[in-house]
Amino acid sequence: MKTQFAALIALLATPSLALAHPGHEHHSFSSGLVHPVTGVDHLIMLIAFGLLIGCVAVVNKQKIALMSGGIASLMLGLFAGQWFGFSTIVEPAIIASLFVVSLGLWQAFSPSTTRVNMALAASIAMLFFHGYAHGVEATGSVSQFAVGMLISATVLMVAGSAAGQLVRSKWLSVGVASASVLLLLAS
Structure with missing residues (x-):
C-alpha cells in the first residue's frame, strides 16, 4: 500500500500536463473554443463533472445551478491566474481534480446527501485550477x-450530464479514474 501511495505522489508531481496540449499560443476566441x-x-474533467451532475441532479434547475457554479469557478480561476501569476500547486491540483470528480461520481450514489453535496462542492472548487492555469x-x-472556453466547457458539461442521466452508475467513476491514469501514464 505504501508503494502505491508513493507512486500516486510521484504521478501528482509530474510536470506540465496542462501545458501538454494545443491552445496556449493565442488567447483568441477560437483558441478558447478548441482548448477544452x-x-x-x-476534457476528462468537464465531461466527468457533467456525468456527476447527470447522476445527482433530477431537475433542470439543479443542473443549471451546478453547471453555472462550475463555469463560475473555471472563469474565476482564469482571471485569478492572470492576476496572481504562477503557482506551484496548480499542476498537481489539475491532476488531483480528475480523481476528485471520480470520487464524486462514486459518492453520487451514497444515501448521504452530505457526501453528495461535498463531492459536488469539491468538484466545482477543483475547476478553479483548470481556469487558473490558462490565466x-x-x-x-x-x-x-474566456467566451470560447465558456461555450466549450458548457457543451462538454451538458453532454456529460446527458450521458450521466442515461447511464447513472457509480461505475462511471472507475472509467473516469482509468482515463485519468492513462492520461498520466501517456504524459
Whole structure:
C-alpha cells in the first residue's frame, strides 16, 4: 500500500500536463473554443463533472445551478491566474481534480446527501485550477478566450450530464479514474 501511495505522489508531481496540449499560443476566441477539447485533462474533467451532475441532479434547475457554479469557478480561476501569476500547486491540483470528480461520481450514489453535496462542492472548487492555469499563461486580455472556453466547457458539461442521466452508475467513476491514469501514464 505504501508503494502505491508513493507512486500516486510521484504521478501528482509530474510536470506540465496542462501545458501538454494545443491552445496556449493565442488567447483568441477560437483558441478558447478548441482548448477544452484538445486538452485531455480538461476534457476528462468537464465531461466527468457533467456525468456527476447527470447522476445527482433530477431537475433542470439543479443542473443549471451546478453547471453555472462550475463555469463560475473555471472563469474565476482564469482571471485569478492572470492576476496572481504562477503557482506551484496548480499542476498537481489539475491532476488531483480528475480523481476528485471520480470520487464524486462514486459518492453520487451514497444515501448521504452530505457526501453528495461535498463531492459536488469539491468538484466545482477543483475547476478553479483548470481556469487558473490558462490565466497564468495569458498575455493581455483573455476575454475572447474566456467566451470560447465558456461555450466549450458548457457543451462538454451538458453532454456529460446527458450521458450521466442515461447511464447513472457509480461505475462511471472507475472509467473516469482509468482515463485519468492513462492520461498520466501517456504524459
